[in-house]
Amino acid sequence: MKLPRVRQNLLGAVFVGPAFCYIMLVVIYPLLYSLWASFTNMRLTSPITSFVGLDTYAQALSSEIFQESLIVTAVFLVCVVALEFILGFALAYSFSRMTRTHPVMRSLLLLPVMATPVSVGLVWKLMLNSEFGILAGWGRAFGASGILWLSDPTLALVSVVIMDVWQWTPFMFLILLAGLEGLPKEPVESAQVDGANRWQILLFITLPMMRRIIVIAVVFRLMFAIATFDTVYVLTKGGPARATDLITLFIQREGFVNLNIASASAVSFLVLIAVLVVTTILFKRDLADAK
Amino acid sequence: MQNEYARSAGEFVRIAANGAIVALFLFPLAWMIAGAFKSEGDLLSPDPVWFFAPVLDHWRFIFANWAVEHHLVNSAIISIATTLATLALGFPAAYGLSRFPLWRKDAILFDILSLKMIPPIASAVPLFILAKQVGLYNTHAVLIILNTAFQLPFTLLVLKSFIDEIPREIDEAARIDGCSALGVMWHAVLPLAVPGIVCCALFVFIFTWNEFLLANVMVGGEQRPLPPIVGLALTHRGILWGPALALGVVVIAPVLALSLMLSRYMTRGLTFGAVKG
Structure with a gap:
């Protein structure tokens, strides 16, 4: 009853084909167009476009605004991924120690992840407002009046991190909890018999067994965090004084405000290469393990 | 018997603590929904307003x-x-x-x-x-x-x-x-x-x-x-x-x-x- 292998391959191609062509046309073709644009000096403000080789990349890399944006992005990524992992793991561990699963609490906790980013940015902009925001109100109650959450450069970046941690910690929580619940019980039990304390069990048994799921959680979060745009666009628009100018906001401004298509494309490609290198190095092996 | 009592007390503490964390995560969403029904004065008051008479002005707007x-x-x-x-x-x-x-x-x-x-x-x-x-x-x-x-x-x-x-x-x-x-x-x-x-x-x-x-x-x-x-x-x-x-x-x-x-x-x-x- 088995069909010959060539015929099976062909049939598979028929099923996958339409989606494949669609992605090629709508995702890959524009990316190639943008790759071409990054080797030119294309601007929407000037009618003449000529080939300039790697000049646009050289200009972008040597631009101070780009370098500062990279630093802001790096600080943001390290802070949010580290904080979200630690808090998410602590919360998942705490949930896994409850005897029942409490599905209602879990689904409620997931609401920040799914919430519309523009609305998220909006409500944090309200809560962090230095005149009538609730955080300023609480600050005054504890004698710390006049904290300029969104107008002080350092605090603005802290604000962006706080908002992101609020939104994405539940994501880490959910994945890590699924990991904790899938672990076999025997190693922990035999360690208990051998007299290991709770911290030793966590560090030397639970965490090593969770390796694959931790890699998945961290890499997924890292990739999504690089794409962070909407929430920060609404909360700070990259300001004050570019203190929260993530690379995505930089690209958006270059492309749609300065209309410098070449520069926006070149920086997009640098980000794209970074993303693909990270996914390939960190992820390919662990994803293959899953199959 | 005592052990079982201690265990259910521990479970209660964990539910309460985790519940409080869930509530903390839901707070900004709740604050936004509440804010949409506050009058301009309540919304822009320097001290957070917890109890208010809901108004529909913003919705009409x-x-x-x-x-x-x-x-x-x-x-x-x-x-x-x-x-x-x-x-x-x-x-x-x-x-x-x-x-x-x-x-x-x-x-x-x-x-x-x-x-x-x-x-x-x-x-x-x-x-x-x-x-x-x-x-x-x-x-x-x-x-x-x-x-x-x-x-x-x-x-x-x-x-x-x-x-x-x-x-x-x-x-x-x-x-x-x-x-x-x-x-x-x-x-x-x-x-x-x-x-x-x-x-x-x-x-x-x-x-x-x-x-x-x-x-x-x-x-x-x-x-x-x-x-x-x-x-x-x-x-x-x-x-x-x-x-x-x-x-x-x-x-x-x-x-x-x-x-x-x-x-x-x-x-x-x-x-x-x-x-x-």
Whole structure:
């Protein structure tokens, strides 16, 4: 009853084909167009476009605004991924120690992840407002009046991190909890018999067994965090004084405000290469393990 | 006896503590919903106002001045059409990936995942230029076409993980009964994949509904869905806080409702099938 292998391959191609062509046309073709644009000096403000080789990349890399944006992005990524992992793991561990699963609490906790980013940015902009925001109100109650959450450069970046941690910690929580619940019980039990304390069990048994799921959680979060745009666009628009100018906001401004298509494309490609290198190095092996 | 008492006390403390954390995470959403019903004075009071008489001023304002119902319909059209198109393209492809021995299949699966990892901003600029060239700029169609493309990798991976769990004997049986390859997919696999299809449909709908970046640059004026309108409220000569919050609630309400329906499949959806919760 088995069909010959060539015929099976062909049939598979028929099923996958339409989606494949669609992605090629709508995702890959524009990316190639943008790759071409990054080797030119294309601007929407000037009618003449000529080939300039790697000049646009050289200009972008040597631009101070780009370098500062990279630093802001790096600080943001390290802070949010580290904080979200630690808090998410602590919360998942705490949930896994409850005897029942409490599905209602879990689904409620997931609401920040799914919430519309523009609305998220909006409500944090309200809560962090230095005149009538609730955080300023609480600050005054504890004698710390006049904290300029969104107008002080350092605090603005802290604000962006706080908002992101609020939104994405539940994501880490959910994945890590699924990991904790899938672990076999025997190693922990035999360690208990051998007299290991709770911290030793966590560090030397639970965490090593969770390796694959931790890699998945961290890499997924890292990739999504690089794409962070909407929430920060609404909360700070990259300001004050570019203190929260993530690379995505930089690209958006270059492309749609300065209309410098070449520069926006070149920086997009640098980000794209970074993303693909990270996914390939960190992820390919662990994803293959899953199959 | 005492031990059991201590254990249930410990359990109670854990439920209370975790419940408090959940409440903390829900607070900003609750604060936004409450804010949309506060009077201007209560909303902009330096001290947080906890108890207030709800007013509908902001709601009247957004319907009277920003034609919210019109943009709500735009959002619904774009999200529903995207969901249908994504499933129509994605289901056969996911079935093909699950059942047929394709050339370099592991590499293809990894490439699909990589596609999903591309930050949308990286393709926004070329897409904007191309959309203008082909005359799709400022139409619903362009948002449907682009969102479908961006949601396809997700749909492929998640649907494949669902179809992988349907026993292959079902396919065999249908084939023996005389079904063609297409018939097997349609009559045997599709009915069993309904939970996966519902899961993907809800996720794609929510992601498309939430989408701001492309909606903000690809369409203007009458054609805009809701998220760019919220952005508009923010820059409109300072911020009209009350109406902005009311608008924020309008956008988020269907998302919150649908998310709660998804809870069973959250883990699988958010990791593209890599982790089965």
